[in-house]
Amino acid sequence: MLIVKKFGGSSVANKERIFNVARRCIEDYKAGHDVVVVLSAMGDTTDNLIEMAHSINPKAKKRELDMLLTTGEQVSVSLMAMAMQALDVPAVSLNAFQVMMHSTSKYGNARFKRVDTERIEHELDSRKIVIVTGFQGINKYDDVTTLGRGGSDTTAVALAAVLHADKCEIYTDVEGVFTADPRVVKNARKLEDITYDEMLELASLGAKVLHNRSVEMAKKYNVELVVRSSLTEAEGTVVKEATKMEKLLVTGVAGDVNTARISVIGVDDKPGTAFVIFNTLAKNNINVDIILQSVGREGTKDISFTVASDDLEQALEILEDNKERLTIQEITYNKNVAKLSVVGAGMMSNPGVAAKMFESLYNSRVNINMISTSEIRITVLIDEKDIDKAMNAVHDGFIMTE
């Protein structure tokens, strides 16, 4: 069996943890499996490097930033190889040049285009554990790129896909995917499995267990993922295509306080207004989430939407700069909002989920600001102060009563 195992930065933050990871990999190796390990940079390395860069040039070019940051994973993988060798197991570390992880050109946020397998297969054939730098690629200029935060998950999935791995294990500091964040919802419980689509909705909704792009890629190449803890031997959660006939109505509940609402008031009520507004934001790389449009006074309309809190300031600036062109009479915003979402593949064939969610919220006296739905997700915008209460109420309403 060929197993790809990915460990995040906190799992390799110091000598003891490096040896802990080494031992877990060696277990599989000694059971006769081929083992490919993907690592992130140790602990706070990436943050420290970014800080160093910003102290020298607050507007450091992303090309150079990527050149700097990719050293972090190279340190992890070489130390890991040394640890395994200290335990008398043959191991070799490889960076993106050595594997040849071809990526798009976009520094800081590249995507894999093609991944060569020759070198890894050669090392596996000589019975070595192969340790690969996560998070990085090489673009057509022979420059180093990074995949953006959490990109090591994507590296692991990409390698699992091209190597036709039997398993791709993503190790984190939690025991798997939960029905809700256990720190917030006391009745949250671990899921045995979850579909790619459900995981995608949860990841993009702030569940933070898996990098979104890695789930997309896993779905595309049908790579079965296992999310499990690097600290315990617990089984973890399997992410795969739905196989059961019976689907859970609601798989998980996610909250996200990193969100802000913006409303543009009194824009012209004519075709194309919304397009121009959101196109202006998109060009500036502002991702807009929930959108709600309502009729305003005298031939105008009001549009409300949410953005990530981090983007709020920039979004407001852009709207202000283009106020006239976009026919905006007034801009209002609210930072103290939160998104609450329920996700479940079973929703598709079960009407009434939304109603039940609203009932739970009503019973807890939580006011709903905005509503947005997809086939397998319902999201509401509520006051930030209500988020914990609301998550517990909705979680218990669905998951505990099933």
Added chain:
Amino acid sequence: MLIVKKFGGSSVANKERIFNVARRCIEDYKAGHDVVVVLSAMGDTTDNLIEMAHSINPKAKKRELDMLLTTGEQVSVSLMAMAMQALDVPAVSLNAFQVMMHSTSKYGNARFKRVDTERIEHELDSRKIVIVTGFQGINKYDDVTTLGRGGSDTTAVALAAVLHADKCEIYTDVEGVFTADPRVVKNARKLEDITYDEMLELASLGAKVLHNRSVEMAKKYNVELVVRSSLTEAEGTVVKEATKMEKLLVTGVAGDVNTARISVIGVDDKPGTAFVIFNTLAKNNINVDIILQSVGREGTKDISFTVASDDLEQALEILEDNKERLTIQEITYNKNVAKLSVVGAGMMSNPGVAAKMFESLYNSRVNINMISTSEIRITVLIDEKDIDKAMNAVHDGFIMTE
């Protein structure tokens, strides 16, 4: 003009120094020159990485050690590019993969085989300052290698050679090559120029200004080197082929306390004895320096030689292990010795230099243990405690009286 400039780790040890180096390079760039910069790892980075590696695996494989260490220069070059960009000058950092610095396979002590120029030339053509990681190469397995300590000098010379640079400047923390270490010899003075051969003898004798291999390569490809300070604007010392008719009798005096004497007593006085002894040491990578053989008692001989202090313990172990085979009756050693050398291309045509050196030492009551000479060098082994006194005496005897 195309200028290659190399800066060591202490020259880029912190933000201020990085900007200092950036400004010096930009001066040349703004004067219209093409500038290639070679950097070592910042400050103590390499030592810290080695320490980290040893804490995980005291016998870390050199392949993995090189993978680890080469991250140090990649950090320097990317930060330097950011600094230059902050000063509004286009710059790009390149590692050994991007330049393609082909090296031999020997991890930890590789040599360059071939260096591609395409990428660097392309970047220079678009008027960028090109910043290259020193000290590292890529071998035929696509693995990262290092050139050994001081290897960044060699990188600079190699790039100057293949790019046909007009100048190769090696920046250090001293103002150039001195007639002796100014910290020891108060009358030491800076040389305007020195030949490759003299520099080679001085470098290998512990003058520590330039990496030996870089001088060999400079000589081979006739690259004119300038050794100068990164802290002052002083002119520095030019290293080149001899051009003057009149050569200095003695160019420099060097002392080296990192040396130890070993004597093997009573070995068989028959052909091949010396060969077997030194071959055994060479196979274990022990470099032997001065060798002296004398007749011993009753058909035996005694052989004395020096090794680097760091190698003493291992050399003694090897000799002890092979005592019988090597027909050694007794092994003695002395750690408290030092080498004192005078170097000068003028010696070749001037007899009497040795005599004058011995006279200076005799006048200072310094006892000579062993003597070794080459065409342009005389080396004596003396007691370690006498080294400062002896260096001053010999230096003043030759250089002050010329």
